[in-house]
Amino acid sequence: MNRWSFACTACGLSYPASRRFPRCDSCGEPLQVVYRGQGRIRDGNILDQKILERYGDFFPFPVPDRNLSLGEGFTPLVRAGKVLNRLGLDRLYFKNETMNPTWSFKDRGTVAGIQYAVDTGCDVIGTVSSGNMAVSVAAYGARAGLKTIVLVSAAIAPEKVAPVAIHGPVLIKVECDYGELYFESLRIGKERGIHFINSDAPFRVEGSKTIAFEICEQLRLNSPDWVVVPTSAGGNLRGIMKGFEEFYDAGLVSGKPRFVAVQAAGCAPICRAFQEGAERIEAVDHPDTLAHAIANPYPPSGNEILRRIRATGGTVIAVTDDDMIAAQGELAGEGIFAQPEGAASLAAVKTLVREGRIRREETVVSVVTGGGLKYGAAFQHHRFDVLECALPALEGCLSSIL
Ligand SMILES: [Zn+2]
Secondary structure: OOOOEEEEOOOOOEEEOOOOOOEOOOOOOEEEEEOOOOOOOOOOOHHHOOHHHHOHHHOOOOOOOHHHOOOOOOOOEEEOOHHHHHHOOOEEEEEEHHHOOOOEOHHHHHHHHHHHHHHOOOOEEEEEOOOHHHHHHHHHHHHHOOEEEEEEEOOOOHHHOHHHHOOOOEEEEEOOOHHHHHHHHHHHHHHHOOEEOOOOOHHHHHHHHHHHHHHHHHOOOOOOOEEEEEOOOOHHHHHHHHHHHHHHHOOOOOOOOEEEEEEEOOEOHHHHHHHHOOOOOOOOOOOOOOOHHHOOOOOOOHHHHHHHHHHOOOEEEEEOHHHHHHHHHHHHHOOOOEOOOOOHHHHHHHHHHHOOOOOOOOEEEEEEOEEOOOOHHHHHHOOOOOOOOOHHHHHHHHHHHO
16 A cells, blocks of 8 residues: 555544554544545546546555445535525535445445455455445445455344345344444454444545545535534544545645534434533433434544534534434435435534524535435335326326316
8 A cells, every 4th residue: 555544533643554443542532544645636537437546646545446346426416406495595415325336425435445455455344333334335345255244233123134134244133232332343353353344444434535525526626615414423524524624635625614413313422512512422321213324322433523523613413303304305305315314414404594504605515325215114204195096087186186
């Protein structure tokens, strides 16, 4: 690999690239990749280009293996329609991450994590997840031909098992506290040489940078004023923040956005700490929300999100399950089928506009993190209008609604 290192996100302590454990020995906070490349967007046609190629100057990979890719990234930035008018905003965009190969943003970090595993000679990968990340790592692990271990909570809903199991990983249901499983997986991974690409693993965070890169390109090398991101462990938002910083440092954009971390009201440890002025998050004892994908009771990058949001003038807010379901319906009205957690960002935008914190003339990007098909349990919260009739009555039925 090219010359690079890790650094602690909190105390700045430096670690060599050969480091396996992704957290700081001194303060316990997550590490991040430190690498300075040429800072250029590489020429090429995105119909035949991978994200790790186009933005290769921002990653320490010598030559990305394009066979590891399933065509992740390069997702649409969709200008809001009816919602735009309802909110009275000039520019609101949806970064539609449901368009990724396994229908969520996770694929970006998964491909970066697997590229790192391959470059460092690691042939067993794993993850701790109960949803999008499990599906993503299972799919990409199968693609790469690596032994793939997926650890899920024993309480996983039956509908979530098949989309992971179909790819043939070693799938283990673990009776546990989910927060502890994250740390235990890192310990075992270090001992056994398993590269766990967990929620805020350094190279997973690196992959998420490409969301920021693409948004800048899609806005013709401009930075938006606000970027709103559903936030659980904190890895994705950290990556998006790092991406905007790196494009700014490279002189590709002249401004930086402010960020909104969105949590579920029934499990909002980062939001609570932010509002209380605390420096560290505290675990939520009993998460109570339908938004399981953003219900991490003890986000491993929570403290770093607090630090970064405060340093950049952003905010953290919590939205209710009802708000998310309503936003899911509104997004569907725009043609985008998100899971409720993916619609949390739109729910947050509505709140911030109502409170006057986002102003009409500002450019807002709402990141829609994952697709709705994998989460059938949310459908019961909607009321769908379905008409029925016999064939002879069809024309009469249609005429009644025309
Ligand atoms: Zn540290």
